[in-house]
Amino acid sequence: MSDDEPLIRWQWIADHTAELAEYTGIHLRLGLLPVLFGLIISVPLGIACHRWRWLYPPVLTVSNILYSIPSLALFMIFVRYTGLTEQTVMIPLTLYTLSVLVPNVVDGLASVPEPVRLAATAMGFGAVRRVAQVELPIAVPVVIAGVRVAAVSSISLVAVGQLIGQGGLGYYITRGLQLDFPTPIVTAILLIMLLALTTDALLVLAQRLLTPWSRNKVRSA
Amino acid sequence: MNDFLNQMELVGDWLTSSAQWHGDEGIPSRLVEHLTYSGLSLLFAALIGLAFGLLVGHTGRGAFAVASVANLARAIPTFGLVVLVVTLAGLSTTPVLVALVALAVPPILINTFEGVRGVDPATRDAARGVGMTEWEVLIRVEVPMALPLILLGLRVAAIQVVATATVAAYPGLGGLGRYIVDGLSRNDYGLVIGGSAVVVALALVVQVVFTALRRVVVSPGLRVSTAKS
Numbered sequence: 339m340s341d342d343e344p345l346i347r348w349q350w351i352a353d354h355t356a357e358l359a360e361y362t363g364i365h366l367r368l369g370l371l372p373v374l375f376g377l378i379i380s381v382p383l384g385i386a387c388h389r390w391r392w393l394y395p396p397v398l399t400v401s402n403i404l405y406s407i408p409s410l411a412l413f414m415i416f417v418r419y420t421g422l423t424e425q426t427v428m429i430p431l432t433l434y435t436l437s438v439l440v441p442n443v444v445d446g447l448a449s450v451p452e453p454v455r456l457a458a459t460a461m462g463f464g465a466v467r468r469v470a471q472v473e474l475p476i477a478v479p480v481v482i483a484g485v486r487v488a489a490v491s492s493i494s495l496v497a498v499g500q501l502i503g504q505g506g507l508g509y510y511i512t513r514g515l516q517l518d519f520p521t522p523i524v525t526a527i528l529l530i531m532l533l534a535l536t537t538d539a540l541l542v543l544a545q546r547l548l549t550p551w552s553r554n555k556v557r558s559a
Numbered sequence: 560m561n562d563f564l565n566q567m568e569l570v571g572d573w574l575t576s577s578a579q580w581h582g583d584e585g586i587p588s589r590l591v592e593h594l595t596y597s598g599l600s601l602l603f604a605a606l607i608g609l610a611f612g613l614l615v616g617h618t619g620r621g622a623f624a625v626a627s628v629a630n631l632a633r634a635i636p637t638f639g640l641v642v643l644v645v646t647l648a649g650l651s652t653t654p655v656l657v658a659l660v661a662l663a664v665p666p667i668l669i670n671t672f673e674g675v676r677g678v679d680p681a682t683r684d685a686a687r688g689v690g691m692t693e694w695e696v697l698i699r700v701e702v703p704m705a706l707p708l709i710l711l712g713l714r715v716a717a718i719q720v721v722a723t724a725t726v727a728a729y730p731g732l733g734g735l736g737r738y739i740v741d742g743l744s745r746n747d748y749g750l751v752i753g754g755s756a757v758v759v760a761l762a763l764v765v766q767v768v769f770t771a772l773r774r775v776v777v778s779p780g781l782r783v784s785t786a787k788s
Contacts, residue, residue: 408722411755534634
């Protein structure tokens with residue numbers, strides 16, 4: 339690479355705005371759908387683990403082992419079953435979110451004060467109604483703290499999916515390497531970080547709106 | 560299920576073919592490369608992360624900065640960082656180490672900080688009360704009590720580094736990722752899945768080593784209260 343090549347060539351960005359927007363959209367979908375699927379799986383799983391404690395250690399062990407498998411390797415294992423498609427990226431990312439989300443759901447439910455639980459029971463709430471209307475809402479701040487970690491790391495991991503051609507903005511990272519041209523790489527990194535941090539900020543906002551009573555009480559994990 | 564067995568057979572064939580165990584392209588030399596990258600970057604990251612984590616945790620100054628750095632760092636796409644460093648600085652070990660260190664510092668830093676901060680203020684005051692200097696309070700009280708969290712941070716960092724060193728093969732470096740990247744470009748799925756299997760095994764070994772380390776170094780008195788990891 340020549341030494342006078344600037345880190346960012348603005349003209350390139352101006353020329354590629356529409357394409358960049360398209361890939362940003364793809365990236366966001368690939369990064370956030372796994373978190374959504376992860377939530378759909380972990381909320382019932384977390385409730386079950388909270389209720390039947392013996393279930394928790396095995397679930398935790400399995401999700402920890404999954405989490406310690408490097409993303410590139412996990413993508414490759416799934417290539418066999420789902421081919422070079424978006425699922426190959428989204429299924430491993432979904433599995434990763436579980437190791438953050440399930441413990442947070444369980445911790446959130448465990449953080450419900452015993453008197454509150456007893457009060458709900460005394461008011462005639464059955465188990466299902468107590469979980470849905472009392473325990474889950476109280477657990478929301480802790481659950482969202484987990485969602486924040488899951489979302490931020492999921493969005494930044496999507497780029498690795500580029501090695502099987504499904505990386506969203508990661509496309510510009512490989513493109514920049516092929517052309518020996520840093521602008522696309524820098525742009526992609528900055529856009530990915532911007533997506534992750536914006537998502538994080540929106541989740542903080544969501545937590546404040548959803549649980550106005552717990553403002554400032556929960557530290558982010 | 561049948562397909563899964565086929566896959567295992569591919570891995571088995573690849574692992575047992577004697578060509579895999581000799582020369583520059585063999586598993587042992589790739590593994591050494593991989594461990595060299597990972598080990599060196601983890602060492603540097605530990606020095607930086609522990610020093611700042613202990614400092615900020617003990618004095619309580621700069622807590623906000625630590626939290627912001629950690630959050631920002633999680634958002635950095637690691638794959639992009641490695642490729643960018645290689646594009647800017649050329650292909651050699653040093654730039655890759657820089658990228659890997661940048662990745663590994665935040666988890667070590669934040670966990671060390673949280674661990675030291677989490678020590679009960681009464682315990683800290685008691686230590687001062689029996690006449691310990693600030694330095695002794697840090698080394699003999701805060702560090703041992705923070706050890707479970709510090710080790711957790713080191714473990715997370717180690718696993719991330721081992722995983723990301725794989726990605727370093729993409730811009731043309733060695734390490735175990737070579738098998739995956741080469742296998743993909745040659746359309747040789749046996750090579751891809753074989754390489755993945757070795758990386759997975761390595762990540763699990765790291766996990767086990769840190770769990771064992773924790774058993775050995777954490778004071779028995781702390782085990783009950785920190786059972787959750």
